[in-house]
Amino acid sequence: MSQEIAVRWKLAEKIAEEAGALALDYYNKRDSLVIETKRDPQDVVSIADRNVEKLIREHVTKHFPEDGFLGEEFGLNEGSSGFTWVVDPIDGTSPFVNGMPNWCVSIAVLQDNDPVIGVIRAPCFDETYSSAKGYGASLNGKALMLDTTRTVQNGVTGIGSNNYVPPQSVARTIENLLELGGNFIRNGSGALMLAYVAAGRLVGYYEPYMHAWDCMAGFNLVREAGGYVHPFPVEGELLKKGNKVFAAAPGAVADLKKVAQLD
Incomplete structure (x- = not known):
């Protein structure tokens, strides 16, 4: 270092x-x-x-x-x-x-x-x-260090929402998750739920729109614990703008990308 x-x-x-x-x-x-x-x-x-x-x-x-x-x-x-x-x-x-x-x-x-x-x-x-x-x-x-055997089906996923995105979009995400046999929570703090992903308490977290101050610390935590973090652009003026936030344990990445409809 x-x-x-x-x-x-x-x-x-x-x-x-x-x-x-x-x-x-x-x-x-x-x-x-x-x-x-x-x-x-x-x-x-x-x-x-x-x-x-x-x-x-x-x-x-x-x-x-x-x-x-x-x-x-x-x-x-x-x-x-x-x-x-x-x-x-x-x-x-x-x-x-x-x-x-x-x-x-x-x-x-x-x-x-x-x-x-x-x-x-x-x-x-x-x-x-x-x-x-x-x-x-x-x-x-x-x-x-994240457990690779944890999946959408045997864990809990954090889902975030706000009025930057239409309610139908959030409802669709939850519906997709439930159809795959998963379950979800929302505790009101996206940063804390990202920390819970790093700690293995949640298998993933998705929110359609967050700002950098909500997620950058959590991104580093998840990545260093062995998890996946979806790219979040922060170059120049983009640092002040919001974007999709997605982080997951290794065994939940593929399913949760389907849930969030991410490429």
Whole structure:
């Protein structure tokens, strides 16, 4: 591992721990939060999201001022180092504000458009998922490696949805999955469900439209645990746009591509 990646990986883990603690403090006081809507009543944000992102940005700027930074709440600051941090301060804001534990802090680092670091902190479960390109993935320090015998038929698939895509499309995906003998869950956090794929809890995850801050950390985790990740373009302005997200354990890739109607 290059020293450049190693020091950023260590920092990402440290920041995720601190950001997770701040987010958890807000979560425990959520009755006093002012909740705002963005695109629609299901797309919500609070001061917790903004302040957690500010904390992460401040740490990155302090240690690596030449790195780029893309966060869900405050957008993209381009850098000059070839490294870009891609962050969702609280993925799963809807579960967060409604008192459900299915939310997380998601931190990825891209090097020349390739995710080389992925750290996801789930404070309510005291779980830290961490990975770096070529050095594997872990959950609370325990190495993760996917079981090749897990399939659509003997596992559970995560399915995501939002109003960027028509309801009929999501319904068709679920119908395809059920017809193949599979089953599904949706817990409200795409980043956390990608982490669950890396941990072997889910055999795959599909969402027709997500942004880079939702999935880059999870992509690195799944890849380093031995899973498959469908290409997600992030070059230039594409980094700020959404795309299909698909990740799966080895034994579920072929069936789930049929489910998601991917080539």
